[in-house]
Amino acid sequence: MARPLEGLLVLALEQAVAAPLCTCRLAEAGARVIKVERPGGDFARHYDKVAKGESAYFLWLNHGKESLTLDLSLEEDKALAERIIAKADIVVENFKPGSMTRLGFSPERLRKDYPSLILCSVSGYGAAPELRDRKAYDLLIQAESGLASITGAAEAPGRVGVSVADIAAGMNAYQGILEAVIARRNDGHGTHIEVSLFDTLADWMTVPLLHYDYTGKAPERVGLRHPSIAPYGVFETADARQILISIQNEREWKELCAEVLGQPELATEDRFSNNLLRVANRPALEDVIGAIFTKLTFAETSRRLEAANIAFAALNGVAELSDHPALRRMTVETPSGEVSLPAMPVRQNGETPSPGAVPGPGQQTEAIRLEFAEELA
Numbered sequence: 001m002a003r004p005l006e007g008l009l010v011l012a013l014e015q016a017v018a019a020p021l022c023t024c025r026l027a028e029a030g031a032r033v034i035k036v037e038r039p040g041g042d043f044a045r046h047y048d049k050v051a052k053g054e055s056a057y058f059l060w061l062n063h064g065k066e067s068l069t070l071d072l073s074l075e076e077d078k079a080l081a082e083r084i085i086a087k088a089d090i091v092v093e094n095f096k097p098g099s100m101t102r103l104g105f106s107p108e109r110l111r112k113d114y115p116s117l118i119l120c121s122v123s124g125y126g127a128a129p130e131l132r133d134r135k136a137y138d139l140l141i142q143a144e145s146g147l148a149s150i151t152g153a154a155e156a157p158g159r160v161g162v163s164v165a166d167i168a169a170g171m172n173a174y175q176g177i178l179e180a181v182i183a184r185r186n187d188g189h190g191t192h193i194e195v196s197l198f199d200t201l202a203d204w205m206t207v208p209l210l211h212y213d214y215t216g217k218a219p220e221r222v223g224l225r226h227p228s229i230a231p232y233g234v235f236e237t238a239d240a241r242q243i244l245i246s247i248q249n250e251r252e253w254k255e256l257c258a259e260v261l262g263q264p265e266l267a268t269e270d271r272f273s274n275n276l277l278r279v280a281n282r283p284a285l286e287d288v289i290g291a292i293f294t295k296l297t298f299a300e301t302s303r304r305l306e307a308a309n310i311a312f313a314a315l316n317g318v319a320e321l322s323d324h325p326a327l328r329r330m331t332v333e334t335p336s337g338e339v340s341l342p343a344m345p346v347r348q349n350g351e352t353p354s355p356g357a358v359p360g361p362g363q364q365t366e367a368i369r370l371e372f373a374e375e376l377a
Helices: 018-028 056-062 075-087 107-113 138-144 164-187 197-204 206-215 250-260 264-268 275-280 282-293 298-307 318-322 365-371
Strands: 009-013 032-037 066-069 090-093 118-123 191-196 229-236 242-246 311-314 329-334 337-342
Touching: 009 018, 009 075, 018 032, 018 056, 018 090, 018 118, 018 164, 056 337, 066 365, 075 365, 090 164, 107 118, 118 164, 138 164, 138 197, 164 191, 164 197, 191 197, 197 206, 229 275, 229 282, 242 298, 250 264, 250 275, 250 298, 275 282, 298 311
Parallel strands: 009 032, 009 090, 032 066, 090 118, 118 191
Antiparallel strands: 229 242, 242 311, 329 337
16 A cells, blocks of 8 residues: 655654654655664663563654664764755654754754755754753653643642653644645745644643633643533442443433433433533532442443443553454564554554564664765765
8 A cells, every 4th residue: 555655755863752753653654764863772762671572662653664873973973864864855853952953953054955854843842942951751741731730630630641742742743744745745845843842732731721811710630520521420330340421412411311310300400400500510410420320230331321322431441452342453573573562543445554663773774874875976
């Protein structure tokens, strides 16, 4: 199956999560991605050893790439990087702000010398001058952006259980690059794309921020509930299973009361007759629903919810995810053998592209050095 980005060359000056996720998506779409690793490798290679001795993070984010070991403090290696950039369509970097300029690869110079180049810079805090040099990792940005303050149960802030700042920033970078590729096909010009982890989570925090700006009150931490919709939360069934239900409108609320709870009169009770009242009276509402659910098994509750066309989900753990009927998997070759990963999330015409292999540290270094050897006069 032909892939949309075939023929594009990407140089990835990257490490950790955000930029590697972006370039992994580019590789999955058919681009050739040359990943530059420092001697010793991307430090994400050493986050863990859970997958046959390989890092789960690295396998997830780096299949389909070529690995080139460079020491960019050496003039010879910088010259090789320059020769690759001269032929590249896209350069992605998430070095510490200012590092590219100190290495001689300032965005201004690259845009001048290579006007069709698409350069994407991923940083922690973007253009904020007082913060631009501060180290920025995912959990730090979850805290700094306010996300942690609205995550978790009432008694304490919490971390979102995966690296959402990194993941979302990587996807923003991917989106920006795709837009730039389309624009370049029209006018031939490249661009400099800037994405920051903080800007990314600030965008995600729009609704809580608007609540604060216009009411003076931010949403409270409500655990497995929705702060502004009720009922939207978790309940326990008779067999000690946990089930989440979600009511999005008044029609669904009436259906829940009549078809699932067996109490149609509840829908028009003064405390619960609209969403604002249900949120204001959430503890009483949840007591009523919980008392009914604890008399029903998970299977019976599910059947009733399905019959009434009410949205629900099991509160699963990772063990249940591993066996979930909706989980698609793909097999990826790694330096230590085959590893099963979740399949690429985007399918085209019902097909999922086969993933490329995960490279060993510097695996393609010799071949790339020969390919981009300095031409002799």
